[in-house]
Amino acid sequence: MASTPILNLPPAAPPPEPPKAGIAPPPVRAARKRRSPAKILLWAVLLAATAIFIYPLLWLLSASFKPQSEVFDNRLIPQTPTVANYVEIWNAAPLALWMGNTVLVTVLAAVAVTLSSSMVAWGFSYYRFRGRNALFFLVLATMMLPGAVTLIPTFLIWNALGQVGTLTPLWAGNLFGSAFYIFLLRQFFLGLPRQIFEAARTDGANDWQLFRHFALPLCKPALIVTLLFEAQAAWTDLMRPLIYLRDSNTFTVPRGLKAMVDQFGFAGNWHWELIVTASVITTLPMIVLFFLGQRHFIEGVATTGVKG
Structure with a gap:
């Protein structure tokens, strides 16, 4: 006489296959953290401070590509851009x-x-x-x-x-x-x-x-x-x-810029486009160094x- 099984269990599942070599398991996405108002305010303050500190450099760079009449128009994008200042400054002073x-x-x-x-x-x-x-x-x-x-x-x-x-x-x-x-x-x-x-x-x-x-x-x-x-x-x-x-002939850059300020001013006709161009040329090495x-x-x- 055949015996009846006590428990009617389902068939066992096959063992999981080992991961194939060179295939990484799928990444688990981390839940996005909510940005608190304090953190947003901090980022806003940092961006504002960055803009304040970088604006003079951007203005200086922009002014070096402007003619004399447009140096102080406060446009970051020159209306009539020119590279003549960079050519003229090398001829005007032993930079x-x-x-x-x-x-x-x-x-x-x-x-x-x-x-x-x-x-x-x-x-x-x-x-x-x-x-x-x-x-x-x-x-x-x-x-x-x-x-x-x-x-x-x-x-x-x-x-x-x-x-x-x-x-x-x-x-x-x-x-x-x-x-x-x-x-x-x-x-x-x-x-x-x-x-x-x-x-x-x-x-x-x-x-x-x-x-x-x-x-x-x-x-x-x-x-x-x-x-x-x-x-x-x-x-x-x-x-x-x-x-x-x-x-x-022994002047350094700051001393030379001071001499240029004294030289290029006559009867109120200041050539500030040359001064700012020389300032850009002499500022770039320090930026690269840092x-x-x-x-x-x-x-x-x-x-x-x-x-x-």
């Missing part, structure tokens, strides 16, 4: 020579202050000696002195050395470091693990090798920040060129001052 002088001063000033400030900052951060903190506070105290206080003594020193009228006073002072950059780099050095340098010293590295092969590569973002800051300061500096430069170093700049600002 290439001025830019060459500015590049030379900028490179020497940025490299000199970066190397000298990093050496001083490394000494204040790594070595332990009596009076270290007091000496460091004395260095920081020099930042409290207005620049006008040291203008005359500095001029007398360079005049005694026979360097007035040359480019040397515009960059050679950076060989002695800068209090601001010393503070910035010191804070970065303090965030580096000291065990790295102790291990390197155990392996036989001397003081210079510790600084050259370990400290400098580890603080690359801070060094790039210092280079960018000083490059911008040297490129746009007008006060020192006004004091030390006499011959137009775009190239933007990643390192943000990284250096974000990590500088974080002490480990």
